[in-house]
Amino acid sequence: MDSDGRRKFLGVCLAGTAAAAAVAAGYPVFRFMAPRSGATGLQKLVISAADLQEGEAKFFEYGGSSAVLVKTKGGEMIALSAVCTHLGCIVQWVKEQQHFLCPCHGGQFATDGTVLGGPPPRPLAKIPVTVTGGNITIG
Ligand code: FES
Structure with missing residues (x-):
């Protein structure tokens, strides 16, 4: 060259x-x-209301992280981050007791995400939910 x-x-x-x-x-x-699509700036998710019975929880991926939708025994829909606010483990739904349990250090959260016990310093983060007709829109 x-x-x-x-x-x-x-x-x-x-x-x-x-x-x-x-x-x-x-x-x-x-x-x-x-342009962003949801109040959180994340993609919205639509789930059929028929997919979730009262007292049950459904886990899903939201914004690259684990999240959960709960239908309380009173019929209220609540979506939360499933990431424990202590050290970031993924919480589990304990249907019999209607609360979340963190398997790492025993943190417990109510269906609305508030801390019931254990080391978590803050509630689980809430995700906006709207119910229209037979659909649940998350985000
Ligand atoms: S990470 Fe959940 S209680 Fe420690």
């Missing part, structure tokens, strides 16, 4: 690097300005 060829090759490499840097710098701006 002569010096002219090297210069052209170097120019192509620099242009590629500059283009990659521009894309990397612009992505956060794009994410910030992109």
Whole structure:
């Protein structure tokens, strides 16, 4: 490769690097300005109300994390993060006692996410839920 060829090759490499840097710098701006679909800024999920009976819980992925929808024995729908606020383990639903139990250190949460006992410092984070007709919309 002569010096002219090297210069052209170097120019192509620099242009590629500059283009990659521009894309990397612009992505956060794009994410910030992109339309969002839910109150939480996350994709909405729709579940059929018939899929959940009173006193039961259904776990699902929401925003890249574990979440849970509970239908209380009174018929209220509550969606919560299933990530324990102590050290981040995933809580389990204890149907017989109608509460959540964290398997890691025994933290307990009520159906509305409030702490009943154990080391968790805060309630489980709530996720907006709306019920229209036969559908439950989460997010
Ligand atoms: S991580 Fe849940 S109680 Fe410790």
